[in-house]
Amino acid sequence: MLKTRILTALVLLAVLLPVLFFNNFGAFALVATLFFGAAAWEAARLFGIPAPRVFGVVCCVVFLAGLVAGGAAGIIGALFALSVLLWLIRFTPSLAIGLPALGTPANWALSLSFTFALFGCFYAIVRLFQHSPEYLLSVMALVWIADIGAYFSGKAFGKRKLAPTISPGKSWEGAIGGGIAVLALSALTIAAPASAPWLQDTFAVHLQTRFGWAGALAILAVIVAASVVGDLFESQLKRRAAMKDSSSLLPGHGGVLDRIDALIPVLPLAALIGVWL
Numbered sequence: 001m002l003k004t005r006i007l008t009a010l011v012l013l014a015v016l017l018p019v020l021f022f023n024n025f026g027a028f029a030l031v032a033t034l035f036f037g038a039a040a041w042e043a044a045r046l047f048g049i050p051a052p053r054v055f056g057v058v059c060c061v062v063f064l065a066g067l068v069a070g071g072a073a074g075i076i077g078a079l080f081a082l083s084v085l086l087w088l089i090r091f092t093p094s095l096a097i098g099l100p101a102l103g104t105p106a107n108w109a110l111s112l113s114f115t116f117a118l119f120g121c122f123y124a125i126v127r128l129f130q131h132s133p134e135y136l137l138s139v140m141a142l143v144w145i146a147d148i149g150a151y152f153s154g155k156a157f158g159k160r161k162l163a164p165t166i167s168p169g170k171s172w173e174g175a176i177g178g179g180i181a182v183l184a185l186s187a188l189t190i191a192a193p194a195s196a197p198w199l200q201d202t203f204a205v206h207l208q209t210r211f212g213w214a215g216a217l218a219i220l221a222v223i224v225a226a227s228v229v230g231d232l233f234e235s236q237l238k239r240r241a242a243m244k245d246s247s248s249l250l251p252g253h254g255g256v257l258d259r260i261d262a263l264i265p266v267l268p269l270a271a272l273i274g275v276w277l
Contacts, residue, residue, distance in 0.1 A: 005252030012250070020133040028129055033064045036122040038256040042246040043118060046237045046257075047111035048102040059115065063122060076123055077275055083120030083268035086113050087226065091233050091265070095163060099240050121264045124271035131201075131274065138189075138202035139270045142220065143227045143262045145185055146178035150228075153177020162228075167235040170228075179224040186220050203270060210276065219273065226269055227262035234261035 019027050041056030049055050090113055100106035128136040154174025162170040186204040190213075199205065207216035234257055238246065245254030253259060 008250050008252045020129070020137070023133075025130075029064075029067050029126065032122055032125055033060055033067070035256055035260075036060060036063050036118065038247075038249055039118055039122075039260065040115065042249075042255045042257045043111070043114055046241045046243065046246060047107060047114070048241070049111055059118075063119065066119075066123065067126065076127065077272070079116070079120050079123060080127075080268040080272040080275075083117050083124075083265070084272055086117050087229065087265040087269075091117070092229050095166065095229065095232055095236065099236060102240065117264055117268075120268040121260070124267035127271045128267065128274070134198060134201050135203060135206075138204065139267065140263060142182050142186070142203065142223055143266055146182050146224045146227050147231075147262060148178075149181025150174040150178030153181075163232050163235075166232050166239060170232070175224075175228050178228075179221060182220055182224050183217055186216070190216065203274075207273070223266055223269065226265040230262040230265040234258070234264075 015031070019031050037056045037060035040059035041052050043049075044052030044055040090110070094110075100110060125136065128139055150170070151174065153176070154169070154171045157173040157177065158171030160172040161168060162172050162175055189199050189202055189204050190208045192199045204216060204220065207219055211219065234246070238244065246257035247255030249255050250259065
């Protein structure tokens with residue numbers, strides 16, 4: 001299993017790193033569209049939408065059409081705001097009140113809302129990449145650091161279950177540890193000397209420049225909380241659908257949604273904040 005995970009990760013890195021840093025927007029847009037289509041297909045399966053492959057293809061076509069058209073800045077910005085609003089008023093409360101039963105009108109409405117959130121996430125990926133590949137990676141790294149910090153903190157100190165009926169392995173101590181890791185490493189990045197120019201175009205540095213230390217750390221804490229909610233929400237969807245993974249597209253890692261669940265609420269939020277930066 002470990003060998004499979006490592007091989008899959010190496011293949012993904014071999015594909016994604018050149019696409020990120022060769023500054024070829026066409027190649028990046030193509031890869032983003034393919035991953036978006038895979039995520040939409042997996043979401044359709046989790047929500048019980050008929051013909052999930054057709055759904056994924058249709059979403060791909062719409063997403064690619066938006067990229068080709070360029071998208072009006074106001075419309076894309078509104079999509080980011082809508083995505084953030086959906087996480088605030090619909091997806092986060094479901095962690096407490098539960099999900100509607102599959103096949104009900106409420107489930108179809110929820111699936112439509114989640115589709116909008118997926119569009120917001122992937123258009124945010126494109127928008128952040130257009131700023132710079134380093135900027136995009138700096139936002140993603142916040143989620144990865146939170147996840148790694150939560151894993152080790154949970155292993156060492158975890159006692160109080162964060163959401164026992166959704167994801168029994170997660171603890172409050174782990175979530176707090178992940179947040180501390182993000183704040184500590186972000187502070188080091190912000191405090192890095194100008195002689196490290198590759199750190200200057202990062203999300204954390206831009207936050208501190210615009211909002212000061214207190215504002216930057218507060219926003220980073222919200223980013224961490226959003227990543228935890230995204231992770232838990234996808235776990236809730238999988239538990240309802242009786243699926244261990246969203247798919248088996250990525251051997252050893254599950255599906256695309258399993259890899260980006262925590263990013264889905266974070267990236268539109270970061271892109272929306274980027275408008276103010």
